[in-house]
Amino acid sequence: MDSVKYNQYLRCVKLCREKIHSFSKYPYCLSAVKDLSMLEFHPKVTYIVGENGTGKSTILEAIAVAYGFNPEGGTRNFNFSTKDTHSDLYRNLKLVKGVKRPNDGFFLRAESFYNVATNIDEIDASSSYGGISLHLQSHGESFLSVIGNRFSGNGLYILDEPEAALSPSKQMSLIVIMNKLIQKKSQFIIATHSPIIMSYPDSIIYELSDGIKEVKYKDTEHYKITKAFLDRPEKMLEMLLFEE
Template sequence: MNPINFNQYLRKIELRKEKIDSFSRYPYCLPAVKNLSTLEFHPKVTYIVGENGTGKSTILEAIAIAYGFNPEGGSKNFNFSTNNTHSELWERLKLVKGVKKPEDGFFLRAESFYNVATNIDEIDAVRSYGGISLHSQSHGESFLSLIMNRFKGNGLYILDEPEAALSPYRQMTLISRIHDLVKNNSQFIIATHSPIVMAYPDSILYELTDDFKAVNYQDTEHYKIMKSFVGNPKKIMDILIAE
């Protein structure tokens, strides 16, 4: 359990189970949601990791929407919608905030980043994102342009699989940028599959299976699998493609 820090922007969430009429329908049927009671956040960086389908993005999306961010991503000033697919989970979350309000914030979700980039062009806000249309850059360059130029500090940043467009080297650049922003009074909540991205030391790391479990970095399945593969790729490949 983290020490109480009333200055962090988001301290914890609580699932209001009394407002859920059935746990047999989506998203409440997801084990991670069904077993969710209270989830505490680190004042600097909180990671949520786990296999595909465990509900990481669903929960992260709900947190972002409940905090006031656009469901498809962006800052609180974004109000576009291209496909209304978000769940109602956000309506069943209680956010416990700190005494300070962030001066900045952004919800980055890899799967709908194209729509965010389009909206940035439409509202003529390119200057805040490096001065070049994100659509005129590669996918990875546009991610970094957003993070390096738009994230100002003193903010709450919710990132859903930010490694999706980034090379391993650029993922390390992301870690460096996260550290700079943390030193500038920022808080991050990140869902990721990347052993590089989840390596930031001053953090809490929740591994999501049927429930949220705080784990050490080296004990995550992602780290152990990647270490095993990189340490002996031939052995792993022989197993994977055995005749």
Template sequence: MKSSKLEQYIRSIELNRENIPSFSEYPFNLPAIRDLHSLSFHPKVTFIIGENGSGKSTILESIAVAYGFNAEGGTKNFNFTSRATHSNLSNYIKVIKGTRKPRTGFFLRAESFYNFASNVDDLGAINSYGGRSLHEQSHGEAFFSVFLNRFTGEGIYILDEPEAALSPSRQMSMLTRIHELVTEGSQFIIATHSPIIMAYPQAVIYQIKDGFEQIGYEETEHYQVMKSFLNNTQKILNILLE
């Protein structure tokens, strides 16, 4: 019997450091990239967290593109480009795959979701997304419609800040949906700022500071800051607004 580690869809990535022209130039000067050699992923859920500008979206995009997804999101069948702004990091990323192939997959990124929704309309593919144009729904409704209608079992899902359009209660609903899909053999790699979403149990959490560091949920700054704020709201407001 093969281990789940060998069977997972994306086992790890490796950075081809020898061919990188300069680590003083973008995107190779980012904290997420500068000291990166390889990175292993959990068979079920891996989170990548870090401050704005740390490079988590850039590394997630490069993994998705190197795996074969469109840089602006969607399934592997999407090839639209509204503006070519993605980095060339994917050219230096090697994706180490497992023995099993996923039945489906999706790269979701908050910043280009509008362009993705427009392409769905252009292709006449709204039936695959709940039968209603994503543009006719609120941003949060459209996001969640994709989770419910387009994500299925035995899939690889790479999500960049999926909480961007979701209320806290919707983020909790997303946890339920992630768990349903994990029990059906799916794998997730998620960049997030949400202490709700990253609470998914037994996940691997990588924090980017000077490089990648595996960290426990309650050790994350996101959890600690949110807990401190909720437990000491007035005191913190007095400090922030004095």
């Protein structure tokens, strides 16, 4: 394995299958988890994509928690909890790390971002996030405020469906910010539905369906479906709305 992979913060994750008592219970009953043995991470960006319910956020959350992040998001120093809903998958994951440790890190997830923003206000830490309470900004503005102001580089950043708060143009802005952070030796792991966000060229894309497979960008279902719709919206709407 070349030195680049040794220098990245996370090299891969392995599922300790021998520790799992049953694959019939959640989350081990999910096809993607059943199929999981090892995922290798790209030194720059790794995407986990798939339809709702395939387990991408479950796997991403488990990776983040196994690394030491709060299940609801934030840095590794965040220790608040509003509701304990994460699975125990993280207990059965083995993270293989590189020789270097990140100087920065953040787990950003759309689902519980409100709770993170509230905790930031409670500990009076808004100065590190642009100087304005995240609750006084729009959802999209607050997302980009965290990424643009709090992410400092030389970091591991795990993002769960960031497109939930971002317009298409702001998703493009996210890619620009990501690229600047990658140039500062950062590594991203992202679960997303967005064909815009998953377009970063130097990356690995894992698609979850009946299992897990590595795919090229234009072979993802998200790209193909979005392109088909945008190429012929009238025809697609006719098929969706008027054909029995």
